Amino acid sequence: MRPAFSVIFLTTLIGVGQGLFLALFTIETYASVGLLPPQSGAFFGRGSAIAVGFLCAGLVASFFHLGHPERAWRSAAMWRTSWLAREVIALPVATGAIMLYGLVHQLHWNIVVPGIGTQLPDGLSLIVGAGAVAATFVLFLCTGMIYACIRFLQEWATWLTVANYLLFGTASGFVLASAYSAYQSPQLETFLVTWATIITAAALVTRVTSLIRNARIRHRSSLQTAIGVRHARIAQTAQGFMGGSFNTREFFHGASPMLLRSLKWVFLLLVFPVPVLLLWAGVLSHSPVPALAAFIVQYCGLVVERWFFFAQANHPQNLYYQVIS
Amino acid sequence: MTQLALVIDLNVCVGCHACVTSCKEWNTSGEAGFMSDDRPYGVDPTGTFFNRVQTFEVGEFPRTETVHFPKSCLHCEEPPCVPVCPTGASYKRPADGIVLVDYNKCIGCKYCSWACPYGAREIDEHQKVMKKCTLCVDRIYDQTLPEAERKPACVLACPTSARLFGDVYDPDSQVSVAIRESGGYALMPEWGTKPANHYLPRRKTRMKIHDDELMRAANPLKKEGKLPKPALTDPSLDDVTSW
Numbered sequence: 001m002r003p004a005f006s007v008i009f010l011t012t013l014i015g016v017g018q019g020l021f022l023a024l025f026t027i028e029t030y031a032s033v034g035l036l037p038p039q040s041g042a043f044f045g046r047g048s049a050i051a052v053g054f055l056c057a058g059l060v061a062s063f064f065h066l067g068h069p070e071r072a073w074r075s076a077a078m079w080r081t082s083w084l085a086r087e088v089i090a091l092p093v094a095t096g097a098i099m100l101y102g103l104v105h106q107l108h109w110n111i112v113v114p115g116i117g118t119q120l121p122d123g124l125s126l127i128v129g130a131g132a133v134a135a136t137f138v139l140f141l142c143t144g145m146i147y148a149c150i151r152f153l154q155e156w157a158t159w160l161t162v163a164n165y166l167l168f169g170t171a172s173g174f175v176l177a178s179a180y181s182a183y184q185s186p187q188l189e190t191f192l193v194t195w196a197t198i199i200t201a202a203a204l205v206t207r208v209t210s211l212i213r214n215a216r217i218r219h220r221s222s223l224q225t226a227i228g229v230r231h232a233r234i235a236q237t238a239q240g241f242m243g244g245s246f247n248t249r250e251f252f253h254g255a256s257p258m259l260l261r262s263l264k265w266v267f268l269l270l271v272f273p274v275p276v277l278l279l280w281a282g283v284l285s286h287s288p289v290p291a292l293a294a295f296i297v298q299y300c301g302l303v304v305e306r307w308f309f310f311a312q313a314n315h316p317q318n319l320y321y322q323v324i325s
Numbered sequence: 326m327t328q329l330a331l332v333i334d335l336n337v338c339v340g341c342h343a344c345v346t347s348c349k350e351w352n353t354s355g356e357a358g359f360m361s362d363d364r365p366y367g368v369d370p371t372g373t374f375f376n377r378v379q380t381f382e383v384g385e386f387p388r389t390e391t392v393h394f395p396k397s398c399l400h401c402e403e404p405p406c407v408p409v410c411p412t413g414a415s416y417k418r419p420a421d422g423i424v425l426v427d428y429n430k431c432i433g434c435k436y437c438s439w440a441c442p443y444g445a446r447e448i449d450e451h452q453k454v455m456k457k458c459t460l461c462v463d464r465i466y467d468q469t470l471p472e473a474e475r476k477p478a479c480v481l482a483c484p485t486s487a488r489l490f491g492d493v494y495d496p497d498s499q500v501s502v503a504i505r506e507s508g509g510y511a512l513m514p515e516w517g518t519k520p521a522n523h524y525l526p527r528r529k530t531r532m533k534i535h536d537d538e539l540m541r542a543a544n545p546l547k548k549e550g551k552l553p554k555p556a557l558t559d560p561s562l563d564d565v566t567s568w
Binding site: 067068069082229237240244250 | 342371381385391396413440453511515
């Protein structure tokens, strides 16, 4: 598949936004039971604003993928069957819930809710936050299933796709939260860096698993099933036209196998070891700069990862477009 | 229940591309148009087509066979492209099973083309909507046309009658009989899309001659040549008498 940069930025940016919110809510729940020092409303408010900013940036990026962005409102219609329509609904719901969560903190709407017996007046924000967590996880599921549900794109059609989207988004969000706390509230940094390391390691496990799976994949379609002729040797001699078409542009990445192989190692390096080392360097040096650098490096790595995710997928229609004339 | 479809006979397709050009000619000015054609005489010509004829070589020289392979939307009975459409622009007509795109609803997200294993859908680079074979839906129901012409343009254009058109749910239709009696098969059956369009395989007509057909089994002397002259009273047969 040809990597679509609008979709690459959509999925990476909303992943950061969702992950950052999950990190904020993790801090709040730990604080509510006294495991972390309580944070000010402005800490959560500003953090949620950053998360909403990333989600909105992702939404804007998604419009560049459409031929008719002015009709985008139609795309929620088929939510019963289409994971894409479900994502179109889940994205604004999650963004709105995170925005509400931020407003509850920023504008001090927090109240004690009977039945939630924490030491802090955080009943309302815990309830709103729990709803936003559910919306965030639904959004991760929708984003992953858009790719995982196409059963003949065998590189994508696995639960590992959903797991990777979930873990990559959460990991990048926790790395950004580490950088945010390094500037705003340094006493949280070790806690967040620990979680960012754990989630990044979990993402490494699922991504390497999917890389191994895809390296060993056996494609079910072949030239024999594509044209229905049973013979060991079939070669295309003409694809029906001399120039290019949508079929030759959309489904081939056009990069050399060498580039593809090297980009795999680039993202494995940029997403996993480098950011973790930078994060711990920031903790040890008590400086916020390495944590910010860790986020930027990991985000660049995720863009490469998403490019590779697209490029590695081998569409069965490519069987019909192998030779120009 | 009706499921209109094409049956393409690979045994007689000669790869002339008449179906390709007649399809484009009809549809570019029809309801499904226009079908863009950029730089047709330039270095990198491109454009939208609903139908392509590809060529494959089966076997290794000198025992090779050329298979011309027309490829268009197969109007699957379980179309994977339809449920993924977020807007409902892509739909399958319950009345006749034709898979169509509503150009006014399509947002051009290309997700349906990802979800088609056959590469039957092509986006129009100018109108920015997804386009595909309509089975000439604006032609096959046109009451102003003579009944014999209410067929897709590609079917009418085919000089070797390699393309048949009809209802595959009707057991007595021309297409159903062809599928049943001439070994019609579906493409990529492994994905369960149940394509309505079928292909008829290449078929060889061979004469099987047994040894006893080359030698006169009824020749009692086991040799060719003049047979002994029978008596005039014997029953005569041109086949066994020598005059």
